[in-house]
Amino acid sequence: MAVRRFIASGFLGIACQMAGFMALPAHAADKAFGEYLAGECVTCHLPSGRQVGGIPAIAGMPEISFMALMESYARRERDNQVMQAVAGKFNSDELAALAAYFASLKPE
Amino acid sequence: MSPMSSLNRRALLTGLGASAGVFAIGSSAVIGQAKPRVVVIGGGAGGGTAARYIAKDSAGALNVTLVEPSRQFVTCFHSNLVVGGYKQMADISHSYEKMAAANGITMAHDMAARIDRDRKVVMLAGGQALPYDRLVVSPGIDLRYDSVPGWGREHETAMPHAWKAGPQTTLLVNRLNAVPNGGVIVMIAPPNPYRCPPGPYERVSMFAHVLKKAGKDRCKIFVIDPKENFSKQALFQEGWDRHYPGMVEWLGPKIHEGVKSVDPKTGTVVTGFETYKDAALVNVIPAQFAGEIVRSAGLANASGYCPIDPASMRSTIDANIFIVGDASIAGDMPKSAFSANSQAKVAAMTVRSELTGSRVFPARYTNTCWSLLNDDDAIKVGGQFEPRPDKITSTVPFVSQLRESADLRKQTQAENIGWYAGIVADIFT
Numbered sequence: 001m002a003v004r005r006f007i008a009s010g011f012l013g014i015a016c017q018m019a020g021f022m023a024l025p026a027h028a029a030d031k032a033f034g035e036y037l038a039g040e041c042v043t044c045h046l047p048s049g050r051q052v053g054g055i056p057a058i059a060g061m062p063e064i065s066f067m068a069l070m071e072s073y074a075r076r077e078r079d080n081q082v083m084q085a086v087a088g089k090f091n092s093d094e095l096a097a098l099a100a101y102f103a104s105l106k107p108e
Numbered sequence: 109m110s111p112m113s114s115l116n117r118r119a120l121l122t123g124l125g126a127s128a129g130v131f132a133i134g135s136s137a138v139i140g141q142a143k144p145r146v147v148v149i150g151g152g153a154g155g156g157t158a159a160r161y162i163a164k165d166s167a168g169a170l171n172v173t174l175v176e177p178s179r180q181f182v183t184c185f186h187s188n189l190v191v192g193g194y195k196q197m198a199d200i201s202h203s204y205e206k207m208a209a210a211n212g213i214t215m216a217h218d219m220a221a222r223i224d225r226d227r228k229v230v231m232l233a234g235g236q237a238l239p240y241d242r243l244v245v246s247p248g249i250d251l252r253y254d255s256v257p258g259w260g261r262e263h264e265t266a267m268p269h270a271w272k273a274g275p276q277t278t279l280l281v282n283r284l285n286a287v288p289n290g291g292v293i294v295m296i297a298p299p300n301p302y303r304c305p306p307g308p309y310e311r312v313s314m315f316a317h318v319l320k321k322a323g324k325d326r327c328k329i330f331v332i333d334p335k336e337n338f339s340k341q342a343l344f345q346e347g348w349d350r351h352y353p354g355m356v357e358w359l360g361p362k363i364h365e366g367v368k369s370v371d372p373k374t375g376t377v378v379t380g381f382e383t384y385k386d387a388a389l390v391n392v393i394p395a396q397f398a399g400e401i402v403r404s405a406g407l408a409n410a411s412g413y414c415p416i417d418p419a420s421m422r423s424t425i426d427a428n429i430f431i432v433g434d435a436s437i438a439g440d441m442p443k444s445a446f447s448a449n450s451q452a453k454v455a456a457m458t459v460r461s462e463l464t465g466s467r468v469f470p471a472r473y474t475n476t477c478w479s480l481l482n483d484d485d486a487i488k489v490g491g492q493f494e495p496r497p498d499k500i501t502s503t504v505p506f507v508s509q510l511r512e513s514a515d516l517r518k519q520t521q522a523e524n525i526g527w528y529a530g531i532v533a534d535i536f537t
């Protein structure tokens with residue numbers, strides 16, 4: 001799992017892994033890790049689920065939809081420079097963790 | 109916590125101690141004490157985020173105090189939109205009350221006067237002493253009032269900087285609105301490194317927008333820049349030519365040969381190339397360095413900014429102190445609110461793990477800076493960053509392109525508006 005890989009990689013040399021994307025991994029997604037990773041998302045996407053301006057609401061999005069969207073940004077099938085850069089760096093464990101976290105949020 | 113995760117936790121803590129190699133984590137001063145104390149200095153983009161994330165994610169296990177003199181924080185970010193008439197001062201002013209109450213943060217509305225690093229105490233101007241186990245400092249920048257010949261602190265009304273938002277922003281707006289048709293504006297742009305690399309050029313766009321909209325298109329804006337080139341240069345210059353033909357003239361150092369002097373009484377700017385007399389507005393954006401509190405505490409190096417460990421934002425000079433935002437030397441990351449917010453989350457995660465044993469995750473950094481050229485025409489620059497041993501390093505950069513469709517530019521501005529709502533909620537709720 002992500003934490004173990006993190007230890008193995010010796011803390012500093014965390015490579016940006018451009019892993020091939022798969023469907024949800026077999027093991028349970030790591031929601032706490034997802035919450036940490038989501039720190040980057042919630043600078044723009046409101047965790048309340050409110051949409052302001054051109055930033056779509058993603059709180060409460062089902063995991064499958066979240067994964068599919070992020071994978072299409074990573075493959076550059078969907079346009080948006082910010083989202084392509086964000087999605088492109090996550091491996092499948094990280095994406096699953098993020099998907100689990102956002103799915104767990106209850107839009108207000 | 110399950111036995112498995114506490115095992116992980118110990119492994120991680122040991123790993124972190126070894127990699128940081130500076131001090132023992134888990135010493136009696138920290139784990140085992142009733143409630144470890146975290147002090148955060150500066151309630152801006154970096155400090156506000158750090159205080160909120162440390163308090164929110166540790167759910168009462170830590171004592172978090174935020175030291176900030178103002179009751180209302182006025183964001184520099186989107187202050188250019190106030191200059192352009194797109195936003196009001198109230199739209200960029202935020203109070204701390206809600207975030208303090210919701211997250212259990214103690215506010216100390218005072219200046220931090222001194223950091224006693226040996227005793228691990230922050231002394232406030234009002235005399236109060238705040239002991240800490242970990243300190244996060246995000247004081248932003250100070251202006252170098254000695255960097256433009258003839259200009260100083262006493263001249264910031266005659267020649268405003270508006271590089272710290274608040275009364276200076278209002279002053280700049282009033283001065284801009286008073287510029288007569290045919291009047292001259294001179295902007296003296298800052299040398300690197302400074303807060304918000306595209307900021308001066310977005311501001312120039314807003315000056316031209318306001319003047320043109322008021323029918324004052326015989327005005328001229330001169331930008332006297334000490335840099336050979338600047339952020340998103342081709343995009344800005346293309347935008348100025350398209351929206352404001354003949355109104356903006358940018359001059360690099362090879363042409364103007366430096367600012368020789370300014371006279372705030374007469375609105376004069378003398379360069380090696382030309383003298384601008386009777387300017388209706390001179391916007392002096394001087395050189396900058398880290399806020400005084402970190403410099404006087406010996407946390408900055410000769411550059412005037414603070415060296416940090418790229419994996420944690422920990423000061424390389426004091427292991428109990430984390431420095432985020434504009435005051436830090438953050439490698440390839442620009443000095444922006446987005447960067448400060450991102451860095452604060454890494455520092456917050458590290459501080460919590462050291463004081464509560466919470467899990468450690470790999471540092472991740474991100475930034476995007478949007479700039480508005482005119483109605484519905486915005487551009488952006490940004491990227492992803494990761495810690496490498498020598499510095500925080502850009503991995504996936506991106507920037508808007510010339511000749512993008514009007515639709516895309518409009519969508520980029522809509523993102524800019526949404527981002528602002530997101531980041532202020534991420535700091536002030």
Ligand SMILES: Cc1cc2nc3c(=O)[nH]c(=O)nc-3n(C[C@H](O)[C@H](O)[C@H](O)COP(=O)(O)OP(=O)(O)OC[C@H]3O[C@@H](n4cnc5c(N)ncnc54)[C@H](O)[C@@H]3O)c2cc1C
Nearest residue numbers: 150152153154184185220247248304433434443444445446
């Ligand atoms: C015109 C302009 C436009 C900008 N636009 C953008 C933008 O669109 N996007 C973007 O991301 N960034 C933008 N920025 C940059 C952004 O404002 C800064 O990079 C960001 O605010 C840095 O955060 P910080 O926490 O380092 O400092 P600040 O946000 O300045 O916060 C520092 C705080 O520390 C307090 N402080 C200082 N010293 C002490 C002390 N001794 N004791 C107690 N408190 C203290 C200050 O009162 C202040 O509240 C812009 C900047 C300008 C000037």
